[in-house]
Amino acid sequence: MDKALLGGNVLTMNEGAPRVEAVGFEKGKIVAAGATAEVSKMVGSDTQVVHLAGRTVIPGFVDPHNHFSFTTFQPVSVDCSVPPHVSINGVLDAIGAAAKSAPPGQWIWGWGFNARAMEGHRRITRKQLDEVAPDNPVTIEDSSVHAAYANTAALRLAGIDRNTPDPDHGQILRDDNGEPDGTLWEEALNSVYNLSLRAHLEQYGDYAVDLVRQNCQRYMAAGITSVGDALVLPEAAEMYRQADTLGKLPFRMHQMLGGDGFFSAPSRVASGDTGDGNVSDRLRGGTMKIFMDPVFPSPALIQEHPHGDHEHIGARYYTQEEADIIVLAAHRRGLQVAIHCLGTWSIEQALNAFEAALKAHPASEPRFRIEHYSLPTLEQIRRTASMGVVSVMQPAFVYTGAVRGQERAEELGGGALVFPFKTMLAEGVIVAASSDFPCAPLEPLTGIYAVVTRKTRLGEGPIVPDEAVTPLEALKMYTLNAAYAMNREHEVGSIETGKRADLAVLSHDPTSVDPDFIREISVEQTYVDGELLHNR
Numbered sequence: 001m002d003k004a005l006l007g008g009n010v011l012t013m014n015e016g017a018p019r020v021e022a023v024g025f026e027k028g029k030i031v032a033a034g035a036t037a038e039v040s041k042m043v044g045s046d047t048q049v050v051h052l053a054g055r056t057v058i059p060g061f062v063d064p065h066n067h068f069s070f071t072t073f074q075p076v077s078v079d080c081s082v083p084p085h086v087s088i089n090g091v092l093d094a095i096g097a098a099a100k101s102a103p104p105g106q107w108i109w110g111w112g113f114n115a116r117a118m119e120g121h122r123r124i125t126r127k128q129l130d131e132v133a134p135d136n137p138v139t140i141e142d143s144s145v146h147a148a149y150a151n152t153a154a155l156r157l158a159g160i161d162r163n164t165p166d167p168d169h170g171q172i173l174r175d176d177n178g179e180p181d182g183t184l185w186e187e188a189l190n191s192v193y194n195l196s197l198r199a200h201l202e203q204y205g206d207y208a209v210d211l212v213r214q215n216c217q218r219y220m221a222a223g224i225t226s227v228g229d230a231l232v233l234p235e236a237a238e239m240y241r242q243a244d245t246l247g248k249l250p251f252r253m254h255q256m257l258g259g260d261g262f263f264s265a266p267s268r269v270a271s272g273d274t275g276d277g278n279v280s281d282r283l284r285g286g287t288m289k290i291f292m293d294p295v296f297p298s299p300a301l302i303q304e305h306p307h308g309d310h311e312h313i314g315a316r317y318y319t320q321e322e323a324d325i326i327v328l329a330a331h332r333r334g335l336q337v338a339i340h341c342l343g344t345w346s347i348e349q350a351l352n353a354f355e356a357a358l359k360a361h362p363a364s365e366p367r368f369r370i371e372h373y374s375l376p377t378l379e380q381i382r383r384t385a386s387m388g389v390v391s392v393m394q395p396a397f398v399y400t401g402a403v404r405g406q407e408r409a410e411e412l413g414g415g416a417l418v419f420p421f422k423t424m425l426a427e428g429v430i431v432a433a434s435s436d437f438p439c440a441p442l443e444p445l446t447g448i449y450a451v452v453t454r455k456t457r458l459g460e461g462p463i464v465p466d467e468a469v470t471p472l473e474a475l476k477m478y479t480l481n482a483a484y485a486m487n488r489e490h491e492v493g494s495i496e497t498g499k500r501a502d503l504a505v506l507s508h509d510p511t512s513v514d515p516d517f518i519r520e521i522s523v524e525q526t527y528v529d530g531e532l533l534h535n536r
């Protein structure tokens with residue numbers, strides 16, 4: 001045995017032995033999990049012994065839906081987050097400072113801006129960006145990643161001007177003169193995302209994989225040891241491949257593939273014209289992701305009609321028929337299909353497409369996924385459970401306040417429930433939790449706090465307290481269930497012999513502290529394949 005962790009409080013997520021005291025590793029795998037007295041017997045002269053002194057150990061967190069590739073370049077980009085920024089001027093100053101120190105023509109990327117958090121939902125305009133950065137293409141990514149704000153130089157490189165029509169699934173917002181005002185919604189932002197990523201990869205060259213490694217460190221500091229990137233652009237896939245080849249990818253990365261642009265139809269992936277993303281044991285793929293409903297222009301997840309009545313629909317990415325064709329093609333190809341659905345209407349359409357695909361091409365365990373799953377009805381929850389569809393949800397959306405209250409849902413009618421974690425578990429749905437970082441905080445312990453207390457960042461709430469779950473249920477959603485969503489549950493997600501030695505050591509036990517304290521718990525150590533890679 002290479003290493004033994006003794007005298008701890010180990011929450012295994014293994015139903016056969018849910019709580020043990022000690023864990024032993026050898027060659028990156030768990031070879032013992034049990035009482036300290038038992039595991040101690042296997043300690044040899046070469047074994048490195050760690051005395052946990054009662055500290056809590058959990059399986060490394062698995063984050064099956066986040067945007068790792070989008071956040072890789074954050075350290076060399078402009079932080080436009082709200083807060084700390086409170087005004088548009090503050091954001092413009094930060095962009096202006098970056099432009100002054102950059103050579104003309106170098107692409108400037110800002111991240112974290114949230115127009116909805118600004119007074120009057122104010123957006124940054126093309127003209128404002130031109131004033132502070134006249135000689136550089138600038139793009140600011142909205143924290144939702146479904147909107148971007150661009151200056152004239154960036155729009156020009158993207159080929160967007162007053163004559164460019166809106167794409168099918170997006171909008172180029174325009175000023176009173178009909179000129180693009182800088183805001184790009186949904187599919188309209190595809191080209192600026194691709195161009196910016198390409199520009200950064202060119203500019204940083206070999207250093208890009210070091211940035212990947214740095215980003216992994218940030219994830220491991222949060223206790224995360226397996227990651228699913230929820231939409232890997234072709235440029236990012238190449239970056240991951242290089243990082244993996246050069247040994248800069250210390251943990252497991254799961255690639256979800258789409259089209260050539262972030263919001264494009266994934267027709268080529270579905271039909272088999274492009275690879276499935278399976279590169280190595282560490283860097284895998286096999287999942288196709290599509291969007292069913294947008295965030296913009298209806299951030300409330302519903303459409304408000306002029307006379308004040310509401311409906312659970314938004315603009316749609318695909319008709320039922322189109323969705324059926326894409327899903328079936330990918331399913332036939334053997335890909336797992338993951339569909340982004342916020343509203344009730346889109347969940348319905350996704351379930352219909354899954355059902356049709358299974359009818360045409362039966363499979364014993366297709367593991368279809370619905371991402372977000374924000375406003376389902378009870379009937380849909382039951383359908384989801386009976387089809388074995390995995391729902392990949394974001395407890396931290398409760399934390400950021402993105403989840404509307406039950407009153408709002410009732411006002412809409414239609415029986416939609418608001419992030420109904422408890423009901424879903426009770427009905428037998430496999431619920432996996434994820435961060436969706438950078439759309440919400442990365443730290444799983446923040447999400448666990450939110451899903452247990454149903455409180456926001458500011459301590460407001462509880463929001464629909466009946467849907468709270470226990471800390472242990474929340475831990476399982478962030479470990480074993482999340483591993484299941486990524487087809488990795490045989491390797492990771494629980495502490496039992498034969499699995500990878502991926503663990504996190506916590507300062508406190510989330511199942512026994514005051515729930516309000518859960519977000520204060522720190523991740524003291526993170527082990528991946530038995531190696532200590534984060535040590536606070």
Ligand SMILES: [Zn+2]
Binds near residue numbers: 066067230436439
């Ligand atoms: Zn996402």
